[in-house]
Amino acid sequence: MTPFTLTYTVKREELLREALRSWGISKRTLAAVKYGGGRICVNGQEQTVRHVLEVGDSVSVEFPNEERSAGLIAEEGDLRIIYEDAALLVVDKRAGQNTIPSREHPVGSLANEAAHHFIEKSIPGTIHVVTRLDRDTSGLVCIAKNRHIHHMLSEQQKAKVMERRYEAVAHGRLIDEQLTIIAPIGRKDTSIIEREVRDGGQYAETRVKRLGGNKDFSHLQLELKTGRTHQIRVHLAHIGHPLVGDDLYGGKRTTIARQALHCTELRFIHPVTFEEIQLTSPLRNDMQQLLQTKE
Structure with a gap:
């Protein structure tokens, strides 16, 4: 497999070590490159990080191929690809x-399905999930193809540059057309799965916009400003509007067999090209039917 390689053009005179840091290559990634079979070349010649760069130099970083975890079984499946490139x-x-x-x-x-895809396409990396969704939540998931891209996108999440939007159907009519829920989330003492709003929990912020609905339900758009486990589910239950179908947090499953939550949009800066990427996904049929039934 051809290793994943990034090439940079030097803009000012500096040590190679400093340039690598400015390009977002972490100490952990650099160690993996140096000791794991990668290479760093300047104008085609391998160099150490103490090399002094000159304006116009071309620096290529060849990342070592990553092995898939023994516990991750590659499995063919219905992988719906929205966007893909080398990164x-x-x-x-x-x-x-x-x-x-x-x-x-x-x-x-x-x-499992992504691992099979990597093998089929001879992708020299393994699965690094950037944005995880609960089992019953549908929609967009971002996967980095190597640890460096994962690091770059994780930094965007920390800096709140990466945006995630969801659509949901919640019980009851939300009075406010827009609101921001800021309430700390922690694990419930009596459960290893369930979370709750509680003192001492992690800071959590969710922005909510009502798109429609009636006296029985609200069709909502939600934007995550933090990424806590079950955040949308916990926050909506906390304000008295649990997700339809979310029986763990007070929702009813009489009209849908899972929590009515779908990740509709991802927006981020591409970690290689630095272009803005905006991707969307329409609601799945069960949520569309729920909205048609209710409205």
Whole structure:
């Protein structure tokens, strides 16, 4: 497999080490390149990080091929690819599918199917999930093809540059057309799965916009400003409007067999080209039918 390689043009005189840092290459990634079989070349010649760069030099970083975890079984499946290039993969996850395998579900996950895709396409990396979704939440998931791209996108998440928008159907009519929910989330003492708004929890912020609905339900657009486990589900339940179908947090499953939540949009800066990427996904049929039934 051809290693993943990035090439940079030097803009000012500086040490190679400093230039690599300015290009977002972390110490951990640099160590993997130096000791894991990668190479750093300046104008085609391999150099150490103490090399002094000159304006106009061409620096290429060849990242070592990454091996798939022994616990990640490659499995052919219905992988809905929305966007793909040498650095990343964005797919549309179906409801009822884990993002990554678990002890209870070692196969059938999105990561299992992506691993099969990597093998088929001779992609020299492994699965680095950037944006994870709950099992019953459908929609867009971003996967980095190597640890460096994962690091770059994770930094965008921390800096709130990456934007994620969702659509949901919640019980009851939300009075406000727009609101921001800021409430700390932590694990419930009596459960290893369930979360709740609680003192001492992690800061969590969700922005909510009502798109429609009636006295029985609200069709909502939500934007995550943080990425806590079950954040949308917990926050909506906290304000008295649990997701339709989310029986863990007070929703009813009489009209849909899963929580009515779908990741409709991802927006971020491409970590290689630095272009803005905006990707969308329409609601799945069960949510569309729910809205048609209710409205």
